[in-house]
Amino acid sequence: MKNIKYIKITAALLLLVGVSSCDDFLSEVPDNRTQIDTPEKISELLVNAYPLASYMDLGETMSDNVADAELNNASVKSTQSYYWEMQDETNIDTQANYWDACYRAIAHANQALQSIKELGNPTSLNPQKGEALLARAYSHFMLVTFWSNRYNPATAATDLGVPYVTEPETELLKSYKRNTVKEVFDFIQQDIEEGLRYVSNNYKEPKFHFNKEAAKAFASRFYLIKGDWDKVLEVSSGLGSKPVGKLKDYVTLSSLAPDIQFIEYSKSSLTSNLLIGSPNTLVGRSANGSNFYLTDEKQRELFNGTNPFGKAWLFDFYSYNSSSTLFTPKFEEYFKYTNLTANIGIAYCGIVLLSNDEFYLNRIEALVMKNRIADANTELEYFLGTRTAGYNAATDKLTEADVVAGYPVIADELTPFYTMTDVQTSYVKALTEARRRDFVHEGLRWFDVKRFNIVVSREDQGKPVNTLVKDDKRRALQIPLSASNYGVEKNPR
Incomplete structure (x- = not known):
């Protein structure tokens, strides 16, 4: 079994920053922290540069592929998703859970890139660099897809995107500003195009x-x-x-x-x-x-x-x-x-x-x-x-x-x-x-x-019609509370 390397994530972007985790962080001895200082450790770190949560149930439930089956067993989170509301829960398969997972993946990608830089950016590590860049771009793309307005070059320079994070976490509660959609897309494209130059197929899997x-x-x-x-x-x-x-x-x-x-x-x-x-x-x-x-x-x-x-x-x-x-x-x-x-x-x-x-x-x-x-x-x-x-x-x-x-x-x-x-x-x-x-x-x-901008209507028996009209503000998910509570600007409603 691989000895997977994890890094501690303590950004305000993440959802699970509690008192105990803060205490754990502050009580750590720096010399005991895992040092990502070899190609093998960097490769192991990148295993976690992909979201360890799924968007599929969330995306499907908001779409016009589903309807109310009237089974009388609807969970609160699926009901809220079905009607394009902000979910109260933060557990498995929720909006907040996926946001959290994406930024954790980004943090691992950024740490890999930083470690490669500290090793002098050797060409032998180009495949790992390419993977890290693409993984970082992927998670940011998924975040901007769910939490921002759709891409439109006429409005992208003013539409709220998501924070595009390019450095490892070094502060306990860092304040993050949302980039515009245009900025996020520009960063994604930059990471994709550089990543494409380096990425390889040289993996066991x-x-x-x-x-x-x-x-x-x-x-x-x-x-x-x-x-x-x-x-x-x-x-x-x-x-x-x-x-x-x-x-x-x-x-x-x-x-x-x-x-x-x-x-x-x-x-x-x-x-x-x-x-x-x-x-x-x-x-x-x-x-x-x-x-x-x-x-x-x-x-x-x-x-x-x-x-x-x-x-x-x-x-x-x-x-x-x-x-x-x-x-x-x-x-x-x-x-x-x-x-x-x-x-x-x-x-x-x-x-x-x-x-x-x-x-x-x-x-x-x-x-x-x-x-x-x-x-x-x-x-x-x-x-x-x-x-x-x-x-x-x-x-x-x-x-x-x-x-x-x-x-x-x-x-x-x-x-x-x-x-x-x-x-x-x-x-x-x-x-x-x-x-x-x-x-x-x-x-x-x-x-x-x-x-x-497809219109989706919920016309369920015994319930008022609920329609997601064109340019409906609910098409951009609301920023999770634990992120907005630490200064990440909310979407207008």
């Missing part, structure tokens, strides 16, 4: 680190949000046209029993999976315990009926004990017992953070936005075919007319910060629906709800 392809996939997500289509195409060029063998094999997945699908979906051996996390999360239990999940009605809306080829989708759905919520097997939980007698422990889950499937969809969208419609059509046809039961490449064809008819333009439905022609709008709409299906349960739908 590459899929649990920012390897070269995972770095490019993350870059494509960032540049897509920013509207830099040329950059998306540049970083995704290695996928090529119709990337055979690089996407998830749903023909094989759908032939497996659900208990096997749980395991297979996030396996590091799958070519399609580029970066895998193992956070402390109960997302795997959501289908069995959340009132706000994929209801029968939502499942029919997304997956029933025929697809653009007039055939069925290859996605499988199941329910627990005839529940009115459904799930497709994606999350295999590992429960680590801390006390067998008391039957208590910590739940971990393997989750796919970045994949070729998202990477490829990002590339297709960039082709659309560059007005390369014929190329985009070819790639979209291939992608949808890999998700279609009985797909025949020789006879199952997708035309521009099919896309325009199947995904008609609705005024003000998708309103990004840039303009789109009617044809582009139809293709982008098709891509958002493809992404919505592929990543159901995984929270990515919230990213599209936000960047396209």
Whole structure:
């Protein structure tokens, strides 16, 4: 077992700064602290440069992928998330928990970078430097995605972003100022571009680190949000046209029993999976315990009926004990017992953070936005075919007319910060629906709800209609109390 190196985090950004932890910090003898002074220690430190919490349940619950199943067992935190409110709790799978986890990950990345600098920035440590930069960029990107307004170059210079932290923690209760969205995006881009120059695949387990392809996939997500289509195409060029063998094999997945699908979906051996996390999360239990999940009605809306080829989708759905919520097997939980007698422990889950499937969809969208419609059509046809039961490449064809008819333009439905022609709008709409299906349960739908300013309405029986309108202030989560109490400016409400 690896001797993982942890560093003490005591920033005001973090949520769990209590009296006891302060006492522990102040009573430490500096000479007894772990010194991160070798390449091996730096590599071990970077294991913790990824959020040890999950955003997936949070993002999914806020999106239009879920509805009220009326199971009468809704938790307070899921109800608050469902209605875009600030959560009171700070425990597992909450807003505050993810904020905390991201800044802890950033602190580990920063300590690694500082240690590399103190060792003289040797080229032999460039791979670790690249990983640290990309990990720092990733956590800041996730933070600004959830806690700030969507990126819009017209307002980014004044919109509140998040504190972009680039140095290790050296003060007990340091005061942090929020950077603007533009500043955060500029810092992220700088870290991504430098990190891409250094990152390698030289790991024992590459899929649990920012390897070269995972770095490019993350870059494509960032540049897509920013509207830099040329950059998306540049970083995704290695996928090529119709990337055979690089996407998830749903023909094989759908032939497996659900208990096997749980395991297979996030396996590091799958070519399609580029970066895998193992956070402390109960997302795997959501289908069995959340009132706000994929209801029968939502499942029919997304997956029933025929697809653009007039055939069925290859996605499988199941329910627990005839529940009115459904799930497709994606999350295999590992429960680590801390006390067998008391039957208590910590739940971990393997989750796919970045994949070729998202990477490829990002590339297709960039082709659309560059007005390369014929190329985009070819790639979209291939992608949808890999998700279609009985797909025949020789006879199952997708035309521009099919896309325009199947995904008609609705005024003000998708309103990004840039303009789109009617044809582009139809293709982008098709891509958002493809992404919505592929990543159901995984929270990515919230990213599209936000960047396209999609209206979401809660029209639940016996309750007033609650609508997340365009530019609704609730689209930016409120800063956690334990951060705002230490001076981090709140979002306007």
